[in-house]
Amino acid sequence: MTTLAASHAAQAGEHESEITEKLILGWIENVHLQPSGLKAKAKLDTGAKTSSIHAKNIEHFEKDGEPWVRFQFSSNTKLKEAKYTNGKSKKVITLEAPITRRALIKRHKHTSLERPVVALPFTLAGMEYTAEFTLTDRSKFLYPVLLGRRFLKHVAIVDPGNTFLRTRSMEPEAPKAEAPESDTADHSTDKAEHDQ
Numbered sequence: 001m002t003t004l005a006a007s008h009a010a011q012a013g014e015h016e017s018e019i020t021e022k023l024i025l026g027w028i029e030n031v032h033l034q035p036s037g038l039k040a041k042a043k044l045d046t047g048a049k050t051s052s053i054h055a056k057n058i059e060h061f062e063k064d065g066e067p068w069v070r071f072q073f074s075s076n077t078k079l080k081e082a083k084y085t086n087g088k089s090k091k092v093i094t095l096e097a098p099i100t101r102r103a104l105i106k107r108h109k110h111t112s113l114e115r116p117v118v119a120l121p122f123t124l125a126g127m128e129y130t131a132e133f134t135l136t137d138r139s140k141f142l143y144p145v146l147l148g149r150r151f152l153k154h155v156a157i158v159d160p161g162n163t164f165l166r167t168r169s170m171e172p173e174a175p176k177a178e179a180p181e182s183d184t185a186d187h188s189t190d191k192a193e194h195d196q
Contacts, residue, residue: 025156030167034121040075042145054144055135067099125166
């Protein structure tokens with residue numbers, strides 16, 4: 001394999017080689033949202049194109065003539081609504097970011113939805129990244145963050161038989177048989193793209 005990678009790089013000339021070293025990560029890993037450092041469990045899902053993040057009380061506003069969004073995030077998707085509204089929970093943070101684009105979410109047997117997409121910084125396995133996330137209420141799902149193919153294809157190979165391979169810090173083991181969470185039931189697409 002080493003020879004193949006070197007040969008490919010030589011043929012690529014001045015262009016960056018398509019073969020890059022990637023992390024091997026479990027299907028669940030911890031991320032830390034920046035700049036707050038709040039830890040959250042992320043599901044690494046190669047069946048989803050776009051990453052998404054748990055967002056409550058989404059507000060649209062303008063800043064310097066550009067569309068922005070403000071929303072509340074908690075690493076606990078089952079947190080009671082009162083914890084968001086009274087503003088006293090340490091488990092809830094408010095994030096603001098410019099809208100980078102809008103994603104069309106195709107839903108099985110339902111009309112499509114348009115959701116705002118924002119770029120958010122986070123750390124994963126000691127490395128800093130920024131990824132685009134659709135904002136969605138993930139209360140019906142177990143994990144507050146989903147990392148999809150757009151992010152994973154540049155960074156990681158997912159081992160579906162393991163969790164917390166790079167971010168284990170006395171974490172309880174994730175459930176072996178996942179509840180009927182199907183993040184891929186809503187296929188995230190750009191308006192011009194369709195994800196089968």
